[in-house]
Every structure is written in C-alpha cells, then in structure tokens.
Amino acid sequence: MDPRIEDHAEVLVDWSARVDEGDNVVLSVGPDAHELGVAVAETVGERGANLHVSYSSREVGRAYQLAHGDDFDEDPAHELALYENADVVLSIGGSRNPSEGADVPTEIRKAYSKARQGVREARLDADWVSTVHPTRSLAQQANMSFAEYQAFAYDAILRDWESLADEMANMKDVLDDGSEVRIVKEQTDLTMSIENRVAVNSAASVAYDSHNLPSGEVFTAPHATEGEVYFDVPMTIRGERVQDVHLTFEDGEVVDYSAGQNEAVVGDILDTDEGARRLGELGIGMNRGIDQFTDNILFDEKMGDTVHLAVGRAYESNYPEGHEDEANDSAVHVDMITDVSGDSFIEVDGTVVQRNGTFRWEDGF
Amino acid sequence: MDPRIEDHAEVLVDWSARVDEGDNVVLSVGPDAHELGVAVAETVGERGANLHVSYSSREVGRAYQLAHGDDFDEDPAHELALYENADVVLSIGGSRNPSEGADVPTEIRKAYSKARQGVREARLDADWVSTVHPTRSLAQQANMSFAEYQAFAYDAILRDWESLADEMANMKDVLDDGSEVRIVKEQTDLTMSIENRVAVNSAASVAYDSHNLPSGEVFTAPHATEGEVYFDVPMTIRGERVQDVHLTFEDGEVVDYSAGQNEAVVGDILDTDEGARRLGELGIGMNRGIDQFTDNILFDEKMGDTVHLAVGRAYESNYPEGHEDEANDSAVHVDMITDVSGDSFIEVDGTVVQRNGTFRWEDGF
Numbered sequence: 001m002d003p004r005i006e007d008h009a010e011v012l013v014d015w016s017a018r019v020d021e022g023d024n025v026v027l028s029v030g031p032d033a034h035e036l037g038v039a040v041a042e043t044v045g046e047r048g049a050n051l052h053v054s055y056s057s058r059e060v061g062r063a064y065q066l067a068h069g070d071d072f073d074e075d076p077a078h079e080l081a082l083y084e085n086a087d088v089v090l091s092i093g094g095s096r097n098p099s100e101g102a103d104v105p106t107e108i109r110k111a112y113s114k115a116r117q118g119v120r121e122a123r124l125d126a127d128w129v130s131t132v133h134p135t136r137s138l139a140q141q142a143n144m145s146f147a148e149y150q151a152f153a154y155d156a157i158l159r160d161w162e163s164l165a166d167e168m169a170n171m172k173d174v175l176d177d178g179s180e181v182r183i184v185k186e187q188t189d190l191t192m193s194i195e196n197r198v199a200v201n202s203a204a205s206v207a208y209d210s211h212n213l214p215s216g217e218v219f220t221a222p223h224a225t226e227g228e229v230y231f232d233v234p235m236t237i238r239g240e241r242v243q244d245v246h247l248t249f250e251d252g253e254v255v256d257y258s259a260g261q262n263e264a265v266v267g268d269i270l271d272t273d274e275g276a277r278r279l280g281e282l283g284i285g286m287n288r289g290i291d292q293f294t295d296n297i298l299f300d301e302k303m304g305d306t307v308h309l310a311v312g313r314a315y316e317s318n319y320p321e322g323h324e325d326e327a328n329d330s331a332v333h334v335d336m337i338t339d340v341s342g343d344s345f346i347e348v349d350g351t352v353v354q355r356n357g358t359f360r361w362e363d364g365f
Numbered sequence: 366m367d368p369r370i371e372d373h374a375e376v377l378v379d380w381s382a383r384v385d386e387g388d389n390v391v392l393s394v395g396p397d398a399h400e401l402g403v404a405v406a407e408t409v410g411e412r413g414a415n416l417h418v419s420y421s422s423r424e425v426g427r428a429y430q431l432a433h434g435d436d437f438d439e440d441p442a443h444e445l446a447l448y449e450n451a452d453v454v455l456s457i458g459g460s461r462n463p464s465e466g467a468d469v470p471t472e473i474r475k476a477y478s479k480a481r482q483g484v485r486e487a488r489l490d491a492d493w494v495s496t497v498h499p500t501r502s503l504a505q506q507a508n509m510s511f512a513e514y515q516a517f518a519y520d521a522i523l524r525d526w527e528s529l530a531d532e533m534a535n536m537k538d539v540l541d542d543g544s545e546v547r548i549v550k551e552q553t554d555l556t557m558s559i560e561n562r563v564a565v566n567s568a569a570s571v572a573y574d575s576h577n578l579p580s581g582e583v584f585t586a587p588h589a590t591e592g593e594v595y596f597d598v599p600m601t602i603r604g605e606r607v608q609d610v611h612l613t614f615e616d617g618e619v620v621d622y623s624a625g626q627n628e629a630v631v632g633d634i635l636d637t638d639e640g641a642r643r644l645g646e647l648g649i650g651m652n653r654g655i656d657q658f659t660d661n662i663l664f665d666e667k668m669g670d671t672v673h674l675a676v677g678r679a680y681e682s683n684y685p686e687g688h689e690d691e692a693n694d695s696a697v698h699v700d701m702i703t704d705v706s707g708d709s710f711i712e713v714d715g716t717v718v719q720r721n722g723t724f725r726w727e728d729g730f
Contacts, residue, residue, distance in 0.1 A: 060402055067408070
C-alpha cells in the first residue's frame with residue numbers, strides 16, 4: 001500500500017478524531033475510497049476501538065432516492081440508533097463522479113435531507129471528521145493528472161498539524177483581541193467589525209472543534225462591512241464557473257456587484273434572502289500545503305495566503321456563549337476567495353498582521 | 366445495467382425478503398457487488414422502505430481484526446442498535462477474494478465472532494436473506510469464464526420460485542408423513558429414520574423460513590442411520606479437495622469411512638466430538654437451475670437431483686416445537702453430496718419418491 005495512505009489514516013484517526021480504546025466508530029467508505037478504508041480500519045483496530053463500516057455511494061443514493069420519490073419516513077430508527085450510539089464518525093469522500101446526483105430532482109434531495117435531520121444531528125453530536133481520498137475523478141475535477149493530484153492532496157493532508165495549530169493560534173489571538181479587520185489589495189479596500197466575535201482555530205481536529213481533514217484556516221463572523229473587495233480565485237457555484245467577482249458594501253450589505261463570468265449566478269445568490277447580502281464568514285487560509293486552486297472548496301478555502309469571505313449564514317461557533325442566535329441567518333453560505341500572496345496587506349485595528357503573503361510572526365515587521 | 370441484475374434485485378427484495386413500505390432495511394454490499402447494490406437500493410426505494418447501506422469487505426475486516434488482536438468489546442452498542450432496529454437485513458456476497466481472511470489467526474476470528482454474538486442474533490431476528498453477486502473471483506473459484514459463471518448463477522437465482530416452492534411442498538409432505546427414508550445407488554444403500562421430524566421447504570424466502578438466495582432444497586434431520594453411502598460430488602472442506610467419500614453407519618453412527626482424496630480431513634471431522642459421527646441433515650436438492658458443481662456450498666447443495674447429508678449439528682427448525690433441544694449437537698456441520706440423477710432411487714416408507722432423477726409427481730410411477 002502507498003505509505004501516504006497509511007499516514008493519512010493515522011492523521012485522521014489520531015490527530016483529527018482522537019479515537020480511543022473502546023470508542024464506537026462508524027467509518028463511511030465510498031466505492032473508490034476502499035484503500036483508505038482498509039488503512040483506517042487497521043488504525044482503528046490498533047487503537048482498540050469498535051468498528052462499523054457503512055457504504056456511501058452516490059450511485060446507490062441516487063438510485064434509492066429517484067425510485068423512492070419525495071415522501072420519506074422521518075429518521076429511520078435503525079440508522080438513528082447507529083449514530084446515537086456512535087462516539088466517532090469518520091467519513092471518507094472520494095466518489096467516482098461528483099455529479100452523480102445531478103439528475104435527482106431538487107425536491108427529492110431536499111425531502112431526503114429534511115427527513116434525516118435527526119440522523120444528521122446525531123452524527124454531528126459524535127466526534128465527526130470528513131476527509132477525502134484522492135481519486136481519479138477528483139484529479140479530473142482539478143484538471144490534474146492522478147499522480148499530480150495525489151501529491152497535491154497529500155501535501156495538504158500530511159502536515160505537521162501540531163505546529164500549524166500553534167501558528168494558527170497566533171492568528172486566533174489577534175482576531176479575538178481585535179475589533180476591526182481591513183484588507184487591502186488590487187481593487188480591494190474592505191473593513192469589517194469583529195467586535196464581540198470568537199475566532200475558530202480550524203486545525204483539522206475535534207480537539208479544536210474542527211471537522212475537516214485537511215483544514216488550516218482561522219475564521220470568524222464579520223459585520224458592519226464597508227468598502228470593496230475583488231475575488232480573483234475562480235470557483236464553481238451551482239455548477240457554473242464564476243470568476244473575477246467584485247462586491248461593494250455599505251452598512252454591512254452588498255450594494256453593488258459584478259463578475260467577469262456568470263454574473264447572474266452572483267445576483268441570484270445575493271437575492272436569496274436578506275441575510276445573503278451580509279457576510280457570514282471571514283476566513284484566513286493558512287495551509288501552505290495547498291498551493292493551487294482545484295475546484296474543491298474543502299481544499300480551496302484553506303489555501304495558504306488567501307482570504308475567503310462568505311455571503312450568507314454565519315457559524316454559531318463564532319459567537320460568544322448565549323449570543324448564538326445573533327448569527328447572520330440565510331439559506332445560503334457561499335465562499336469566495338482572494339489571493340493575498342502578492343501586493344496586499346491585512347490589518348487588525350490598524351496593525352498589519354499579514355503583508356504580501358508573510359505573517360507578522362514570520363518576519364517581525 | 367445487465368437486466369439480470371435488476372431481476373436479481375427484485376427476486377431478493379420481493380420474493381425472498383418481502384420488503385414492505387416503511388421497513389427499516391440494512392443492505393450489506395461488498396466491494397465487487399456494487400452493481401447489485403445499486404439495483405437493490407432502487408428496488409428498496411420503489412417499495413417505500415428505509416435504507417442503510419453497510420460495507421462488507423473482507424480486506425477491511427482482515428485489516429481491522431489483525432490490528433486489533435483478540436480482545437474485542439462485546440456487541441458494540443452502535444452496531445447492536447442498528448440491527449435491533451432493522452426489520453430486514455439483505456447481505457450481498459461477492460467478494461474479491463474468498464481467501465482474503467486466510468491469514469487472520471483462528472483465535473482472533475473466533476474471538477471476533479464470539480464478541481459479536483448479540484449483534485448476530487439481532488441480525489437473525491430480522492427478516493434476513495443472503496445472496497451472492499456473480500463476480501470474477503467466484504468464476505475463478507468455479508473454474509469458469511466470467512460470462513459462463515454469470516449464466517450459471519442467474520439460472521440458479523432467477524427461478525419461478527412460486528412454482529418451485531409448490532413442487533418442494535410435495536416433497537415436504539412426503540417427508541412429514543413418512544417415517545423412514547432409504548437411498549439406493551452405486552455403493553449406497555442407506556436407511557434413516559425421520560420419525561418426529563419436521564421437513565423445511567427451503568424456497569429462498571423468509572415466508573418459508575429460508576434465508577439464502579438461491580435455495581431450492583427440502584431438508585430434515587435424520588437419525589438411527591444404517592448402511593453405507595457414497596458421495597461422488599467433489600467438495601472443498603477446510604481448504605482441501607475431498608472426493609469419493611464412503612461412510613458406513615451402524616446404530617446411527619459412522620463406524621467406517623474412506624475417501625479417494627484427503628481421507629484424513631474426513632477423519633478429523635468425524636473425530637471432532639460425539640455428534641460429528643451422527644447425521645445432522647438430509648437434504649434433497651431440487652433447484653434444477655443448478656446443474657454443475659462450482660465449489661460453493663450455497664449453490665452445490667441445492668443442485669437438482671442430488672442428495673446431501675451433513676455429519677454434525679442439526680437445525681432446530683427440523684424438530685417439533687418444544688423438542689428443539691433434541692437436535693444433534695456438534696461443533697461441525699459438514700455437507701457431502703451424492704448425485705441421484707442416474708441409476709438410483711429414494712424411497713419413503715417403501716414407496717419410491719424419486720427414481721433416476723425423476724420425481725413421482727413428474728412421472729406418476
């Protein structure tokens with residue numbers, strides 16, 4: 001077996017999910033993620049935990065949902081009981097074709113998702129981690145050869161997470177102590193309040209309340225946004241390539257927008273509801289193992305020396321205890337990414353924290 | 366998709382498992398049985414049942430067990446709860462390599478099996494059915510091309526089960542009404558008592574208390590066996606090819622044995638314990654879709670115009686209510702098969718029920 005697969009399994013089980021002896025583990029494996037499934041099963045066995053393996057195939061899910069129609073029973077007792085009794089849930093993505101569900105009507109997908117809300121909550125109550133096994137279809141999505149994509153994915157996943165978590169703690173401290181963030185670059189001068197917000201150090205471990213491997217970002221929930229911002233990293237939104245987006249904010253809301261490609265998609269998103277015109281997230285990408293865009297948000301938004309902003313729904317984890325209901329509410333949460341490796345700076349309360357892709361603690365400026 | 370796969374799924378879901386709207390179904394899929402998994406998911410969806418899909422991979426199981434060692438927790442709560450809340454359990458065999466578990470030490474396999482006894486009982490309490498997806502590795506085991514093996518397997522699986530169940534009911538009636546069975550062919554003249562026994566019509570459906578697809582046999586638990594029997598169908602026992610077995614019975618016990626190949630394996634089995642020298646099963650194979658030996662007991666023992674006898678453990682289902690504890694007890698249950706399509710006859714209480722591969726009701730003799 002490729003030793004990188006074994007290393008991936010160890011990072012997932014030990015750093016990310018903190019699997020202990022006697023834990024009840026649900027491992028979810030897709031059809032092309034078999035090899036990582038074997039490696040994770042071995043590592044879970046070494047830790048003395050108990051294993052149930054479920055099969056997550058989009059082809060199976062599509063066939064079932066299409067045939068069933070949209071009237072699903074709520075939270076089937078057998079699956080609910082499985083997750084209610086699980087301590088750890090490990091999900092390995094890596095499907096054969098990310099578009100496999102494309103011809104399932106939206107109302108069926110929504111009805112299925114709604115009917116499984118209790119199952120989903122039970123899963124989220126466990127120590128859950130989602131990761132991705134590099135597959136040929138993901139390489140295709142990234143416009144890369146398979147070998148190149150594997151190298152890319154393992155660079156992102158096989159970090160020294162302890163050391164990255166320590167570095168990200170610096171950024172969390174800066175944001176927790178600060179009141180205002182300013183981002184300046186080409187066509188960009190944006191200020192946001194982060195007063196009364198809690199930054200999350202997303203270090204790819206349940207110990208940091210971070211549930212994706214790879215991760216590597218520090219994020220918070222900005223408000224009172226003013227100014228303009230330019231997103232130069234391309235992205236796929238609702239199946240469409242969107243590029244060169246400009247947003248202009250006044251009083252915390254988008255008042256003007258444009259895009260170099262598929263501008264209408266941006267307009268549709270902003271028109272979803274009231275919350276869709278406000279920011280739900282400011283994220284600082286700090287995983288320098290990720291150095292190129294691969295059209296997969298799990299990787300893209302963690303890219304070192306990028307910043308992403310999401311319009312729409314905010315995460316409750318960014319609000320102080322008792323204030324979770326103040327989180328910006330919206331049916332959407334759409335991330336857009338801007339490169340800050342070049343001529344640019346990020347200030348917190350007037351002090352530069354990153355300039356031209358170098359952090360203050362790296363350079364001492 | 367091969368329409369035979371869709372037909373297989375319908376037989377499994379409708380005839381075998383009798384899946385109803387609202388049933389909680391666990392579907393277990395192995396890595397090479399993906400296509401049948403998709404077809405079964407579709408059919409389960411059409412019936413309006415609820416689906417959880419688990420992944421049964423011998424590679425995953427081997428990696429887990431080898432790494433874990435033999436000290437397993439008893440009946441992990443998450444997996445136990447899954448099966449306790451399941452109405453139907455569908456298991457699709459069809460692994461990549463039936464020998465994948467060969468290097469897991471016996472004590473680990475035994476410990477795992479023992480620790481999961483409650484899980485296994487919960488699964489058996491559901492309406493469970495095991496079937497097999499024809500794979501390349503099963504074709505290899507059968508010494509057949511893949512296409513030939515598929516044709517063979519679907520001939521066995523895609524029967525008119527209703528009509529076969531009716532025909533097998535004739536045989537069950539004969540055995541339930543009878544007291545003594547006699548089998549006569551080359552080197553064979555064996556008599557067995559079936560007094561106070563209940564024959565099972567194994568028609569590949571939970572409605573007949575039959576849990577394998579394909580099936581197609583009527584079986585009972587003989588005793589007081591006298592005479593000699595010759596098994597001319599080859600078989601693999603404990604990984605060894607065993608052929609041309611002769612057994613001689615007196616007072617219900619084997620008093621002499623020989624084999625043309627690997628005779629020592631037969632001796633080992635008979636020496637296991639006291640019950641291993643007595644018969645645990647007499648089965649009449651009635652599935653004429655199965656017309657050749659493929660080294661897979663799920664198929665071999667159902668072959669039309671064969672009879673199989675097992676030394677060792679008997680099934681409680683062959684005993685009248687309240688008498689289940691009289692079932693022959695042994696750590697082994699080893700089936701051996703004899704061809705009755707040629708010069709041979711089977712009598713019940715002195716009346717011929719099958720002669721030269723033709724049943725009484727087919728010919729009226």
